Amino acid sequence: MDLRIVGGHPALDLANTVAPRQTGDDQIEFLSDPAALLAWAPRIGIVTGADIERVERSWSPEAALADVLELRSLVDLTLAGQDLDRLSRRWAAAMDRSALAPTSPVSLLVGTDPAWMIGDRLADALVDLLRTADLSRLRACPPDEGGCGFLFLDRSRNLTRRWCSMDDCGAQAKSRRLTERRRVRGGRSG
Ligand SMILES: [Zn+2]
Numbered sequence: 001m002d003l004r005i006v007g008g009h010p011a012l013d014l015a016n017t018v019a020p021r022q023t024g025d026d027q028i029e030f031l032s033d034p035a036a037l038l039a040w041a042p043r044i045g046i047v048t049g050a051d052i053e054r055v056e057r058s059w060s061p062e063a064a065l066a067d068v069l070e071l072r073s074l075v076d077l078t079l080a081g082q083d084l085d086r087l088s089r090r091w092a093a094a095m096d097r098s099a100l101a102p103t104s105p106v107s108l109l110v111g112t113d114p115a116w117m118i119g120d121r122l123a124d125a126l127v128d129l130l131r132t133a134d135l136s137r138l139r140a141c142p143p144d145e146g147g148c149g150f151l152f153l154d155r156s157r158n159l160t161r162r163w164c165s166m167d168d169c170g171a172q173a174k175s176r177r178l179t180e181r182r183r184v185r186g187g188r189s190g
Contacts, residue, residue, distance in 0.1 A: 003030045005043055006164045008153040011129040012138075013044040014068070014122055015075040016164075021140070021149030034061030037068060037118065046121040054114040067119040071126065075151075078130055079138070091127050094120035141169050146176065 007013040015021070017030040017040065031037050038056065041047045047055065055064075071090065077083040097113045098120055137154045141147035141164035150164040163170035 003040070003043075004150075004165050004168060006150055006152050007044075008155060009129050009133055010044045010046050010122065010125040011075055012151040012153065014072050014125070016150040016152075017072065019148050019150070020143065021151075022143045031065065031069065031072075034059075034065050037065050041118050046125060047118060051114070051117060055117050057114070059115040064115065064118060067116070068122060071119060071122050075126060075129075078126060079135070087123065087126060090119075090123045094123045098124075146173055 003017065003019070005013050005016075007016050019028045019030070031040060038052055042049060042052060074083055074087050074090075078087050094116070097116060099112070133153060137159065139152055139154050139161065141150045141152070142162065143149045147162075147169045148164055152161070152164060154161040163173070
């Protein structure tokens, strides 16, 4: 299974690295090892290929992965207003190591210590989400209708986006509805 990047914000993309997000089902862990983390981080736009080379030269892979998974656990909590002090401490550590630098298309933190760069930028992204995103547009791909629970910002004009992706959960829901309709029709004629 490929991981679709659908959150519309790096902090939500971080939350969406286990599928389905609701516990109890067989979950796929997309950040299963440090190599997976290195492959994923550039996909969500928080590091470049050149950054990754610097990270790889200086990081402690297991510690960096544990840091990122800890941050992932903070996404839901801090969105619910909990554990803000933990995020605050993690973010302060990131600020202490970093400086703002003009980059395209957004200003990214430039870690003076590439060993922690991925986690530092994710911590900053989570603070950015809480501070500046329009959370009235925050949705989850509906678990009670077979969706994966992935979080995303609905940027559609009429706030009509329901699924993480129309190619994935949206298409599956559609085919389930069709099967259901055929069964009902078949039942009537038979
Ligand atoms: Zn989904």
